[in-house]
Amino acid sequence: MASFAENSSDTVHSTPPRRRYAGLLAVENRDGWLLALPFLIGVLAFWAGPMLYSLFLVTQDWNMMRPSEYCGLDNIVRLLDDELIGVSIWNTAYYTFIGVPLRLVLAFLLAIALNQNIKGRGIFRTVFYLPSITPAVASAVIWVQMLNPEFGVVNNIIGIFGIEPIAWLTNPPYAKPAFILMSLWGIGPQMVIFLAALQNLPPELIEAAQIDGANGWQRFLNVTVPLVSSVTLFNFTMGIISSFQVFAASFVMTRGGPQNATLFLVLYIYDTAFRFYRMGYAAVISWMLFAIIMAVTFIQLKVTDRWVYYEMS
Amino acid sequence: MTALQGSSGKMGQTARNRITKTLLYILLIIMGVSFLTPFVWLVTTSLKKIGAVFATPIVWIPPDPQWHNYVQVFQMLPFGRYLLNTAYITVLATIGNLASSMMVGYSLGRLRWRGREAVFGLLMATMMLPGVVTMVPLFVMFFKVGWIDTYYPLIVPSWCGNAFFIFMIRQFMRALPIELDEAARIDGANSLQILAKVILPLCKPVIAAVAIFAGMAHYNNFMGPLLYLSTNSKFTIQLGLYQFRGQQVTLWHLIMAASTVSIAPLLIIFFVGQRYFVQGFSFSGLAGR
Numbered sequence: 001m002a003s004f005a006e007n008s009s010d011t012v013h014s015t016p017p018r019r020r021y022a023g024l025l026a027v028e029n030r031d032g033w034l035l036a037l038p039f040l041i042g043v044l045a046f047w048a049g050p051m052l053y054s055l056f057l058v059t060q061d062w063n064m065m066r067p068s069e070y071c072g073l074d075n076i077v078r079l080l081d082d083e084l085i086g087v088s089i090w091n092t093a094y095y096t097f098i099g100v101p102l103r104l105v106l107a108f109l110l111a112i113a114l115n116q117n118i119k120g121r122g123i124f125r126t127v128f129y130l131p132s133i134t135p136a137v138a139s140a141v142i143w144v145q146m147l148n149p150e151f152g153v154v155n156n157i158i159g160i161f162g163i164e165p166i167a168w169l170t171n172p173p174y175a176k177p178a179f180i181l182m183s184l185w186g187i188g189p190q191m192v193i194f195l196a197a198l199q200n201l202p203p204e205l206i207e208a209a210q211i212d213g214a215n216g217w218q219r220f221l222n223v224t225v226p227l228v229s230s231v232t233l234f235n236f237t238m239g240i241i242s243s244f245q246v247f248a249a250s251f252v253m254t255r256g257g258p259q260n261a262t263l264f265l266v267l268y269i270y271d272t273a274f275r276f277y278r279m280g281y282a283a284v285i286s287w288m289l290f291a292i293i294m295a296v297t298f299i300q301l302k303v304t305d306r307w308v309y310y311e312m313s
Numbered sequence: 314m315t316a317l318q319g320s321s322g323k324m325g326q327t328a329r330n331r332i333t334k335t336l337l338y339i340l341l342i343i344m345g346v347s348f349l350t351p352f353v354w355l356v357t358t359s360l361k362k363i364g365a366v367f368a369t370p371i372v373w374i375p376p377d378p379q380w381h382n383y384v385q386v387f388q389m390l391p392f393g394r395y396l397l398n399t400a401y402i403t404v405l406a407t408i409g410n411l412a413s414s415m416m417v418g419y420s421l422g423r424l425r426w427r428g429r430e431a432v433f434g435l436l437m438a439t440m441m442l443p444g445v446v447t448m449v450p451l452f453v454m455f456f457k458v459g460w461i462d463t464y465y466p467l468i469v470p471s472w473c474g475n476a477f478f479i480f481m482i483r484q485f486m487r488a489l490p491i492e493l494d495e496a497a498r499i500d501g502a503n504s505l506q507i508l509a510k511v512i513l514p515l516c517k518p519v520i521a522a523v524a525i526f527a528g529m530a531h532y533n534n535f536m537g538p539l540l541y542l543s544t545n546s547k548f549t550i551q552l553g554l555y556q557f558r559g560q561q562v563t564l565w566h567l568i569m570a571a572s573t574v575s576i577a578p579l580l581i582i583f584f585v586g587q588r589y590f591v592q593g594f595s596f597s598g599l600a601g602r
Contacts, residue, residue: 025425028425029425029427031424032425033426035505036421038472038474039432039476043439046473049450050450053450057449057453113341125591130352131351133583135535138554138575138576141558141572143351145354150367150369151368156370244443245444266448286448
């Protein structure tokens, strides 16, 4: 039996070669599977199972009250006829593709600002992070008030600049911008991640650039930004995935209105399943959203692959 | 080092730096105030009389704080009940998250077994899967086993690990020296004993971080209770607040007071455990080496 501790740094990270195990390796092999069981059971019960069942649901016409009836691909056909689908896709795409980059940029700018040699960095970091721990319902309650056309804080502030009051949540063109504005309040986690990355940058590279004559702006563009590109990609990807699934704010504040301006996809799925009791159709829309998110994520990872720098650790 | 005086270039540089610094501070303060404004508005409004809520121009500090608004909220809403329910769910679910994630994190991070990398890949995949696709079928499944209007759907899944926490724990555990496990094995410990007696005590920081993140996530959970709970006496704080707002649409001062009460525990935990928040982010390994 080969010694299993040839190279101390290796042992935890490499898996042993394929062969029958005896002794310790067999024990670890068994225990590894045993201890990983909770996760594996969870994946089966709460991911794979439901997803498979959902595929079956797609073919059913069911309202939960009477037995379900097989209806073939009718639900998918309905998807193509439904005008609210187009509306909700547009709403969700708008919110995602405008909101995510805005949030990313703001988080990054704040992180850079806090990375400078300033006093009170801890306080600022706390202040910027605090809103993100606010529960969705409380947040929605606060912002409905802040966005009130007559006495809301937002209109008061823009009034200082001479802008007429805007009926944020009742005037359709302004509803989604209101949501995006509100989402900027929660950039805390992204900012903290950026800040941690910036503070962990190897100073040698930046110093080297400085010695080579690069000025501050050039150092930023050509050294700092590429070095944090993997973190940027992470924030961007996760931002897109979560943004596509926005729900609580639109449910509590506008319930999809005004005139379906904030009818996002998950809200539409919720209504289809739990207000109109069309379980099969809801399953179809869910799969459509799933496919959209996976496609966007895949494209994005492929496209940005060349631009992202991963430090080999 | 050349002297600074006399060279107007160098003097200009220092002055420019100071101006930039000052501008930076001003910008940060403006942003900071903007981020705090909603909270200030929340507390301010919660202390006003109903008529004063709609006052223009905005009154930032009410001259006659109506502290009894908070008492009224507790009279109108079974807040105590909601708090107990929420605590029950949060504690059980967080313990579940911790126990299961520690086990799986240990398995993926310190044990060597065939298939480990495949399972790790599965872990990363589930982190990116959109959860929306399971919303409807999970509800139906829970419905069929009679778990609707119980706390089971909100607690049981947490006992099967959580991809992000498992990842965080795995990263943390990988940094511990393997000699510890080896020594314990020589002493005759089995894997579970190694985990519990040797590794766990060293994991306090990541345990604290996971406990805080998990606890907050369960406390803030809105969609779960919304989908699965229908009896009012079983509601959580978030659901209770939502219903309160729906019933008392015009009583803004009370709604704000109720919202403040719902946020208070989080703020306390945050300020007490601030250290672990920041630590938690670095454990995920996203940002540092």
